[in-house]
Amino acid sequence: MSFGDWITQSENIVFLVIALPMVAGAVMVVTSRNVVHAALTLILTLAGSAALFLMLGAEFVAWTLVLVYIGAVIVLFLFGIMITRAPIGRDAVRLDHRRRWPAALVAASVFAVIVTATSLAFPDTEIAEGVVRTDSIGEVLFNRFVIPFEVVSLVLLAALVGGIVLARKDPE
Amino acid sequence: MIVNQFLVLAALLFSLGIYGVLVRRNAVLVLLSVELMLTAVNINLVAFGSMLQESVLTGQIFALFVITVAAAEVGIGLAIVVLIFRNRSSSNIDELDLMKW
Amino acid sequence: MQALNTVLAYAEEAAHHLETDPGGFVGVMVDWAWLIPVVPLVLMFAIVFFGKRLPLKGWELAEGSMAFVAIYGVALLIANWIEPFTVEHHVEIARIGVLPGLGDLVIEWGWVVDGLSIMMYTVVGVVGFFVFTYAKGYMEGDVRFTFFFASFTLFAGGMLVLVSSANMMQLIVGWELVGVASYLLIGHWWEDHANNAAAIKAFITNKIADVGLFVGVIIAGITVGSFRFTDVLDAVEAGDSALARVGFWVGLAMFVGAMGKSAQMPFHVWLPDAMAGPTPVSSLMHAATMVTAGVYLLGRMFPFYQAEGFGDDVKLWIILIGGFTLFFTGLLALVQDDIKKVLAYSTLSQLGYMTAAMGAGAYTAGLFHLFTHAFFKGLLFLAAGSVIHGVHSNNMSDMGGLRKSMPTTYWTFLIGSLALAGVFPLAGFWSKDEILASVKADAFGLGSAADLVLVLAILGAFVTAFYMARTVYLTFFGEYKGEGHPHESPRVMTYPLIGLAVLSAVAGWVLIPGVSEGFTHWLEARLHNPLDGPLHFESIDWAVAGIGTLMALLGIAAGTRLWYRDAPTQLERDRFRIPVLYPLLEHKYYFDDVYMNGIVKPTAGPIARATNWSNNVIIDGVVNFFGATARFLSRYVYGWADQRGIDLAINAAAAAAGETGSVVRRVQTGKVQQYAGALFVGAILLVIGFLIFG
Numbered sequence: 002m003s004f005g006d007w008i009t010q011s012e013n014i015v016f017l018v019i020a021l022p023m024v025a026g027a028v029m030v031v032t033s034r035n036v037v038h039a040a041l042t043l044i045l046t047l048a049g050s051a052a053l054f055l056m057l058g059a060e061f062v063a064w065t066l067v068l069v070y071i072g073a074v075i076v077l078f079l080f081g082i083m084i085t086r087a088p089i090g091r092d093a094v095r096l097d098h099r100r101r102w103p104a105a106l107v108a109a110s111v112f113a114v115i116v117t118a119t120s121l122a123f124p125d126t127e128i129a130e131g132v133v134r135t136d137s138i139g140e141v142l143f144n145r146f147v148i149p150f151e152v153v154s155l156v157l158l159a160a161l162v163g164g165i166v167l168a169r170k171d172p173e
Numbered sequence: 174m175i176v177n178q179f180l181v182l183a184a185l186l187f188s189l190g191i192y193g194v195l196v197r198r199n200a201v202l203v204l205l206s207v208e209l210m211l212t213a214v215n216i217n218l219v220a221f222g223s224m225l226q227e228s229v230l231t232g233q234i235f236a237l238f239v240i241t242v243a244a245a246e247v248g249i250g251l252a253i254v255v256l257i258f259r260n261r262s263s264s265n266i267d268e269l270d271l272m273k274w
Numbered sequence: 275m276q277a278l279n280t281v282l283a284y285a286e287e288a289a290h291h292l293e294t295d296p297g298g299f300v301g302v303m304v305d306w307a308w309l310i311p312v313v314p315l316v317l318m319f320a321i322v323f324f325g326k327r328l329p330l331k332g333w334e335l336a337e338g339s340m341a342f343v344a345i346y347g348v349a350l351l352i353a354n355w356i357e358p359f360t361v362e363h364h365v366e367i368a369r370i371g372v373l374p375g376l377g378d379l380v381i382e383w384g385w386v387v388d389g390l391s392i393m394m395y396t397v398v399g400v401v402g403f404f405v406f407t408y409a410k411g412y413m414e415g416d417v418r419f420t421f422f423f424a425s426f427t428l429f430a431g432g433m434l435v436l437v438s439s440a441n442m443m444q445l446i447v448g449w450e451l452v453g454v455a456s457y458l459l460i461g462h463w464w465e466d467h468a469n470n471a472a473a474i475k476a477f478i479t480n481k482i483a484d485v486g487l488f489v490g491v492i493i494a495g496i497t498v499g500s501f502r503f504t505d506v507l508d509a510v511e512a513g514d515s516a517l518a519r520v521g522f523w524v525g526l527a528m529f530v531g532a533m534g535k536s537a538q539m540p541f542h543v544w545l546p547d548a549m550a551g552p553t554p555v556s557s558l559m560h561a562a563t564m565v566t567a568g569v570y571l572l573g574r575m576f577p578f579y580q581a582e583g584f585g586d587d588v589k590l591w592i593i594l595i596g597g598f599t600l601f602f603t604g605l606l607a608l609v610q611d612d613i614k615k616v617l618a619y620s621t622l623s624q625l626g627y628m629t630a631a632m633g634a635g636a637y638t639a640g641l642f643h644l645f646t647h648a649f650f651k652g653l654l655f656l657a658a659g660s661v662i663h664g665v666h667s668n669n670m671s672d673m674g675g676l677r678k679s680m681p682t683t684y685w686t687f688l689i690g691s692l693a694l695a696g697v698f699p700l701a702g703f704w705s706k707d708e709i710l711a712s713v714k715a716d717a718f719g720l721g722s723a724a725d726l727v728l729v730l731a732i733l734g735a736f737v738t739a740f741y742m743a744r745t746v747y748l749t750f751f752g753e754y755k756g757e758g759h760p761h762e763s764p765r766v767m768t769y770p771l772i773g774l775a776v777l778s779a780v781a782g783w784v785l786i787p788g789v790s791e792g793f794t795h796w797l798e799a800r801l802h803n804p805l806d807g808p809l810h811f812e813s814i815d816w817a818v819a820g821i822g823t824l825m826a827l828l829g830i831a832a833g834t835r836l837w838y839r840d841a842p843t844q845l846e847r848d849r850f851r852i853p854v855l856y857p858l859l860e861h862k863y864y865f866d867d868v869y870m871n872g873i874v875k876p877t878a879g880p881i882a883r884a885t886n887w888s889n890n891v892i893i894d895g896v897v898n899f900f901g902a903t904a905r906f907l908s909r910y911v912y913g914w915a916d917q918r919g920i921d922l923a924i925n926a927a928a929a930a931a932g933e934t935g936s937v938v939r940r941v942q943t944g945k946v947q948q949y950a951g952a953l954f955v956g957a958i959l960l961v962i963g964f965l966i967f968g
Binding site for chain 1 (some may be wrong): 174175176177178179180181182184185186187188189190191192193195196197198199200201202204205206208209212215216219220222223224226229230233234236237238240241242243244245246247248249251252253254255256258259264267
Binding site (some may be wrong): 098103104107110111114117118121 | 947951954955957958961962965
C-alpha cells in the first residue's frame, strides 16, 4: 500500500492529526528544560493515546487511561516535582547528561530494529472495525482473568503500603 | 487502518522513552520517560488486540494490567525518589552510585 | 471452598493410576491425602500472619500440623498393612509449549499414596511431632520464636511435598522448599557470623548438587515426554531405547542430586557445619527430613537403577560412595569434642550405610535403615540438646557426670546409642543386620566391590559403637567439668525423649526376617515393585548378625577402656574397670577386721592382681589396638583428606572467583543509566541476531 493510498482514507488523516502532536509531546517530555513542562506535555501524549484507543474501539481502556493516568499519575508526578524541589524554570542546574549522542544512537537503533522487525512481520495487515463494550471486558476480566485481577489488586495494595512506609519520616 | 502505523508510532514513542531514560539526570524525569515507554507498549497491545479480534480480549485486558502496574510503579518510584531526596538533598540519579562495589 | 471443590473435581477426573483402589473409608482417606503436604504449608502462612497473637505464639499451629500428619500417616500405614493399595492422583496445573518440536511441558501436581510414601509420611509426622513438642521447651524465650516455628513447619511441609510428589517437577519444588527452609533454620541465630556462614555453606553445597538433579530430571522428562515417576518407570519396564541411551547419565545426575541432600562424600561438608542451627533443627534435619530425601529419591527411582541397560552402571558408584562415606565419616566422629558434631558425623556414616545398601540392590534394607535411623538419631539429637540446654555448652570437655543430674536424658541417650550401635534387640540391630546381609548377598552382582563394602560396613559397625561409647562416657560419666549446676530439662522436653526412646527400641521389630515382615509388605505396595529378586530374606543370617553384634560389643568395650579413664575420680574409674571385683574390694573394709592377717591379703590380693593383669594386658591389648588404629586413621582422614584436600580445593575455587571479580568489577560503575544503556544495546544485538540467523 503506497502512502498516497493510505493518506486518502479519512480515518488515517484523523490518525495523523492525533499522532503528530503525540510525538511532539513525547519529544518535549525528553528534551524540555523545565520539569513541569515535561510533565504537562506527557498529558498531551497520553491523551493522544487515549484517542487512538477510541479509534481502535477500546473504549474502556481509553477512559481508564484518562482517569488513572491523566487524573492521578500526572498529579502524583507534579507532587513529586514539588516535594523534591526539582528545578522549575530555566535555571543553571543541568537536567541532562553531557553525553547525549550515545543515548540518541541507542534509541535510534532500537527504533530502526523495531520498525524493521514489525514491517517484515506485518506488511499490510488491516485492522478490522469493531467496538468492544465495557460489559464484555468485565465478563472476561471476572471469568478468565479473575486470578491475575486479584493478584494485581494485591500488587496495588503492596505498592500502597510500600509507598507509605518508604516516604514517611522516621519517628525520631 | 493498517496495524503497522500503530506499531511505528509505538516504536517512536518507545525510542523517545529510551532516550529520556538514558539521558535525563533528574529521577522524576526518568520516571516520566518510563511512562512514555509503557504507553508505547499499551498502544501495541491494543492494536494487536484489534487486529486479532479474539474473543477473550487479551490485548485490552493486558493494557489494563499494564496501566495498573504502572500506577503502582509510579507510586513506589516517587516514594523512593522522595526518600533519596530527603537523605541526599538531590534527586539526580547519576550521583547515586552506591551500587558500585 | 470453590477452589477446593475444583481441585477435588479435577482429582476425580484425573487419570488414576490405580493398581488397587481401596473403597470405603480408606478410599476417602486416600483421596484426601493431598492434605498431608498442604496442611503444614497453609498453617505455615497462618503462623506467619497470626502466630504472634496466639496464646502459644504460633507453636500450637505448628504442633497441630505435625499431629495431623502423624495421625494421618499412621492411619494410612495401618490401612495399607491390612490391605495393600497404591493410588496416584494427577492434577494438571499448566500446559506450556516450551520449544517447538518437543511437545507441551505439562506441569502437574500429584500425590502418591503407596507403601513408600506412607512410610515417609509416618516418619516425618511422628518424628516431627516429637521434635516440635520438644522445640517448644528448647526455644522458649527465643527472640524469633514464631518465625522459628514458621520456618520449621515449612521445613516439614517441604519434605512432605517432596515425598508425596507423583512427578519429578514437584519433587524439585519440595526439594528446594526443604533447602530454603534449612537455610533459614541453620542461620536462625544469624547475629553470630559463623551461623550465617554455615547456612550459606549448606545452601550452596546443596545447590551445586541440585544441578545434578535438575539435569537428570530434565533429560529423563524430555526423553520420556512426561515428568511422572510412573511414566519414566513404565518406559524402563517397556525397555524404551531412547531412555536407555541416556540412562547412565540420568542415573548418575540424579544420584549426584541425592548425594547433595544425603550428604555423601564429597558433598558431606555441609552437614557437620549445619550444627550451627538450634538443636531441634538438627534433630529433624538428620532424622526425618532433608538428609533422607536423597535416599528416598534413590528408593523412588530404584527400578530405574535396577533395570538392565538403564541406570545399572551407576550402581557401582552408589555402593562405593556409600561404602567410603560410611567408614571414613564414622572415623571422623571419634575426634570431635562438640557432642552435636559427633552425632553429625554419625549421621553421615549411617547415610553411607543406606546409600551403600541402595547400591547393593537392597531396596528394603536401605529404606528400613532410614526408618529406624529416623527414630534413634532424632532421639540422640534431642537428648544432646537437652544436655546442652542444661550445661550451656556444646563441648563434651565441659560435661561429664550428667548421669545423675539428668537421669531421663541419660537413659534415653543410652537407648539411642545402643540402638545406633546395633545392639540386640533395639532398632538399629535389625536394620544394620539387614544391610550387612544384603551387601553380602550382593543382589546386583558387583563382586569385589560388594566384598570391599561389606568389610567396610563391618568395620563401620565397630567404629559406630566405639564413638557412641566415647560420647556416652565423656558426657554422662566421670565428674562434671563445666560451670554451674546442670539440671534435668522440663517435662515438655523429656517426654518427647521418652516417646522416641520407646520407638527406637521397638521400631526394628517390624522387619525380623522370618518372624514379622510388615515393613517389606509396606514397601511392596507400589507400582513397579522392585522386590522381585533376592532382595529380602526368609530368615536371619546368623553369621552376619553374629559378626555385627560382635563388632558392636567390641566397639563398646574399646570405648569403655579408652574413655572411661577420662573420669577424673579414681573411685569412679575403678568401679567400672573391675565391674565384678569392685564390690568385693569395696567391702574389704568389713572383711579387714576378720581376715586382715589371715585370708584377705594372701588370696584376694593376688586374685585381684591376676585379674587386673589379664584385664590390662590381654583385653586391653586387643581393645587398645583397635582403638589406637581407629584413632590414628580418623586423625589422618580428618587432618588430611577433609581439612587439607577438600578445603584446599574449595579455597582455590574461591580465590579464583575473587581474582576474576576484582578484574570484572571495573565494569560496575554504579551508574544505573549506563546499565540501562547496556541492556538496550544487548537487546538490539539479540534482535538483530534473530533477524539474521533466525
